[in-house]
Amino acid sequence: MPPTIETPPLPIDALLPELRRAAQEARRVVLQAEPGAGKTTRVPPALLEAVEGEVLVLEPRRIAARMAATRVAAERGEPVGEGVGYRTRFDRRTSAKTRLTYVTEGLFIRRLLADPTLRGVGAVVLDEFHERSLHSDLALAVLRRLQAERPDLTVVVMSATLHAEPVARFLGDAPVLAAPGRCYPVDVRHLSKPATRPLEVEVRAAVKALCRELPEGDLLVFLPGAAEIRRAQAALEEYARARSLLLLPLHGSMSPAAQDRVLRPADRRKVILATNVAETSVTIDGVRAVVDSGLFRMAGHSPFSGLPTLQLRGISKAQAQQRAGRAGRTAPGLCLRLYTEHELRTRPDHHPPEIRRADLSELLLTTAALGIDPERLPWLEAPPPAALEAARVLLTRLGAIDAGGHLTDRGRDISKLPLHPRLGVLVLEGAARGAPYEAALAAALLAERDVLRGPAAPERSAAPRGEDGQGVPVGDCDLSERIDRIRAARGDEARARSLGLDARGVARVEEAARRLSRAAPVRRAAETAAAAEADRDEGLALALLTAFPDRVAKRRAPRSERFLLTGGGEVTLARESVVKGQPFIVALDAETRGSGAGSRTRVTLARAIEPEWLLDLFPDAVEEAIEVEWNAKAQRVEVFSRLRYGRIVLAESRERAADHPEAARRLAREALRAGLHVAADPKAIEALKERLALARRLDPEAGFPTLDEARIEEAVSRLCTGCSSFAELGRLDLEAALRSLLTPEQARRLEALAPTxxxxxxxxxxxxxxxxxxxxxxxxxxxxxxxxxxxxxxxxxxxxxxxxxxxxxxxxxxxxxxxxxxxxxxxxxxxxxxxxxxxxxxxxxxxxxx
Structure with missing residues (x-):
């Protein structure tokens, strides 16, 4: 058994008795605890004494769940996985003895799907709720609903920067408890003017300045992502060697061993280069100074594909406060912000919750799997109706829900995979079409960050398929080109780098692919037999097409880079795409540059497809139609028989216009729009109208017709029957057609009263x-x-x-x-x-x- 580590008193300790009472009496508690109070490690163990059964603690990140569980287990003098454990997407340390489990929010949702009533769970704690992720909002809504069925279930919502009152009201006027933090004074400094140098240069200058001013204590540098961490690390290497500094990266995709190294004491001064995982939940002892880039990557989604993305954004004021507070946990500290005070004043207090800005198809699939109508679910903040409707349309098209919004068999299989519904379809279809690992690898590539760092070295290029004459590889699929490189790397880091790959990213993607291919439901016998004969590459292509049925596009012209999407709108293919020349593609991801009328969407990942595949996969979505068009240049009606998939034409043939009544109607509309001169002498028609008007005045009993606009249009329409152009129409006699409206007696009488x-x-x-x-x-x-x-x-x-x-x-x-x-x-x-x-x-x- 590992030794029990020292457990110094924390500000939250004095509040724990009151917390336990509130949990037992009200079953709903909102806790606002300032940074350093100790809520993450002290509140969940205290609840073990107040409730029966398991205590689940929801954390927004894997690293936070693992480190918090490790800390609590160490304070209790036991190994992780006994009384205290954790579960993350690819890591699990629990046992039959475990009563306190730290889990990521996504895994908690998956547990709800498997066990909607949370049997054996006595309390659920939502930590760092101020981040307002989609999963945490859904978890809170479902727990609120579940408490009506399970009044014994305790719900605790915790945060350092949360507006507690709205949450307390949502939970039925739950008691609000507040705990002070443990923070020494922090001297916060800003830039005098906006930074103009590259971020890594600004970081290097800030680290040097802090090392000169503070002779001891570790430094924590907040950067937006792993790529920025690598660049900052490279910029600091020479200085770190000269000053004997230990440079340590910290981000969520690192191995647990590498993350643990950051937390352990070192024999020299540490400079920790971290993403926002170090803002909350994870406490790093010994930090005396913070460098705040003012940037982070916000969870969002691609407007094009709906897949999750990380978008570079400026931090909120609450985040800036959290980051600065990290410098004052153990002693007075210093925070250098790489932005101006004016920039900080323009930042929002908090960023909008994810439910306002995210793709909701995964949420809607989850509620369907739970048998819950999301529009009747109690929400802290209801999802936007337009976003829900867009999600409903997509899930229906993917076959995950039926027209009534109920889960289908396919939807049930998709819901078992920890993926966006599109990617779930990709994995399932790939398994059914003989390409399970390729589809899982493609899903992992689409879900994770891109593994490319640059072009492959020419002598090490993987599976070359030719070039476009300018040195750019040519192939059928951008993802297949990446998969070829990954396979060629064969797990060798040096070879991966020579192939233009991020070796760590490749390892992460391969591990995700292995788990996804194992998680895919077992194929049925008929599918297995069919898949045995299928070409893997085509199997992957069909799986991709099935996952992205609304992103099919057709090239506008043979050599054009512009494509028309099946749903309307235009995109261009990225220059670096390997998909060259093919008339039809499925666009897997894209980026939009600019805004408003000047915006342009650029497809960054594509796969060439055959139009016949659409007929096989989506027969109900392919429509055959006769379409009548006006050729303004030739001044004629043209009729086409077209096979359409949405807005794009798969095949067409020209029909004889004279055989179609709609052609005559279209010719009549165009003739009337252009003016009567295309069918007759307008003066002659006007004269006939006036002659009839005079005749009606002189002999009202004769019943002369009125040549109003409707009658003229009717005559033009009759005249257009069998015609297809203005030239043909001009050879006919509209005046004679109008005179034919008269009886013989009316014609004789008209000539007598108003002769020509x-x-x-x-x-x-x-x-x-x-x-x-x-x-x-x-x-x-x-x-x-x-x-x-x-x-x-x-x-x-x-x-x-x-x-x-x-x-x-x-x-x-x-x-x-x-x-x-x-x-x-x-x-x-x-x-x-x-x-x-x-x-x-x-x-x-x-x-x-x-």
Whole structure:
């Protein structure tokens, strides 16, 4: 048995009796404990005396669960895994004796799926609840609901920077307890102006300054991720050797042994380069100074795929307080912030909870597996309805839930895997199609950070598939190219580096793949037989397509980098992608640059696919349709028979437009939009309308139709039958089609009342014009009216025509409706003028007897 370590008194100790009473009486407690109070290691053991059964403690990170359990076990003088243990995604130290278990929030959700009533559990503690992860919000909501069925279950919510009142109200006015922290004064300093140098350069300068000012004590440097830690470590190596400093990284993907090394006392001064895992739960003794980069990676999701991502963000004010407090745990300390006071003032007090910004498909799958309607579940903060609906659409498309939102058999299998539903489908389909390990490795690659550090060395390239002429490899799948490199590395770190791989990342991904392939449900016999004959590469491709059915895209043009997505929208393929030239792809991940109308989405991971696969996998989603389109350049209707998958066309053929009624309707719409000139002389149509209007006024009993817009559109539509272009339509007679609306008697009567022409003494017929809102008129040479005494009339003699009397140059010299008056008063003078100008023409003195 390991020796019991020293357990110095902590501020929280005085509060433990009251905590136990509240747990026994109220069964719901909210604890606000400042940094250094000791809540993580002292409160859970105290609950063992207040409740029967197991105590589960939810931690946001694996390292926090493991280290807290290790600390508590050591304080009790027992090895981890006996009375006190932990469970994380890939590590477990518990036994039949274990009553106190530290678990990650994700594993707690998985336990709920296996045992919805938490049999044998007496208390659940939600630690660091201020981080408001999706899992912690779901856990709190389910526990609140479960307490109605299990009033003996105790729920304790703890945090150092939590707003306790809303949580207490949510838990039915639960008692709120507060404990002071143990923190010495910390001198906090900021940059005088924003940093302009690379982060690792700023870190090196800050470490040097702290080492000069503080002769003893360890340094803790907060950085956003493992990549930044590696760069800072490289920048500090020379200085660390000269000053005999021990550089130690600390992040969640390190091995437990490497993490433990950070916590153990050392024979020289330590400079610990850590992510935000060192902000809470994990106490590192001996730290006197902190360097705060002001950055961290926030859990989020890819808007494109919905898969979890880590996005670089500035820390909140609460995080800045937590980080600075780490310098004052054992003695007065110093914190150098690599940002200005103004920058800090612009930061939020807390970042918004994950439920407001995350993809909710995994949450919705979990609630479906629990048989809970998420819209009826009591939430501290309800998930956004739009995000829930998007998750519902995706899960339905993946076959995880039915139209009623109930879990399907496939959904039940997916829910057993610790993965996003897309990746769960990938693993299951890969197992069914003869590529279980390849699919598990692909899922691990998509779930973890990218393992690439750069291009492979030419002489060590794995499974070359050709190049695109510019040195970029060509293949069918970006993930397969990574898998080829991983296989070629064969676990050798040096070889992995020569292949452009992050050796540690590869090890992490391979371990995840092994566990996932073992966790996949056993295939049915029929699937096993089919998979035995399937090509592994094609099996992986089909599995990827099944997991990303809504991310199929088609190249816009043969050599274009632009693709149209099945759901609409456009993406471009990354230059470094190995998928070149193929017309159809499934886009596995993408990044969006810019915002608003100027944003561009760039596909970073893709797999070439065959359109026939879509017919095999999603027959109900492939639709055959006749589509009518307008070719504006050719001014014609074109008809296509198309096989569509969403917005993209898989195959098409041209049909004869004249055979389709919709083609005629489309031609009519375009003709009316363009104007009647494409089908007739607009003046002739307008004249016919005016003739009919005049005839209706003169003979209302005749029933002449009104040529309104609807009747004209109807006539155009009839005329378009059998036509497909403006050229064909122009060879037809719209005016005749409109006249066909009249009965023979109406046509005869119309010609009598509003004739198209009249005869003049000059022995020629002249057309009658019918302008809108003006009297009908005829235009002719003066000579054509010689011998005519009175103004000609139409409408049975009731409507005198306006006469436009023209000179030989065809310009009117007189407009009148009184021809007799013109001859008597105006003709003599006009005759003298015109006779001088046009002496070769006849100009009789008596126009009535020429």
């Amino acid at each position: 022409h009249i005869a003049l003494p000059g022995r020629r017929r002249v057309p009658v014009a019918y302008p809108p809102a003006a009297p009908p008129y005829v235009r002719a040479f003066i000579q054509d009216f010689f011998g005519l005494r009175e103004t000609p009339c139409i409408g049975g003699g009731r409507v005198p025509l306006q006469l436009q009397l023209c000179a030989p140059n065809r310009r009117p010299v007189q407009v009148t409706q009184d021809l007799a008056g013109f001859w008597a008063r105006h003709y003599p003078e006009i005759r003298r003028q015109l006779k001088r100008r046009y002496p070769k023409h006849r100009w009789p003195e008596d126009p009535l007897n020429p």
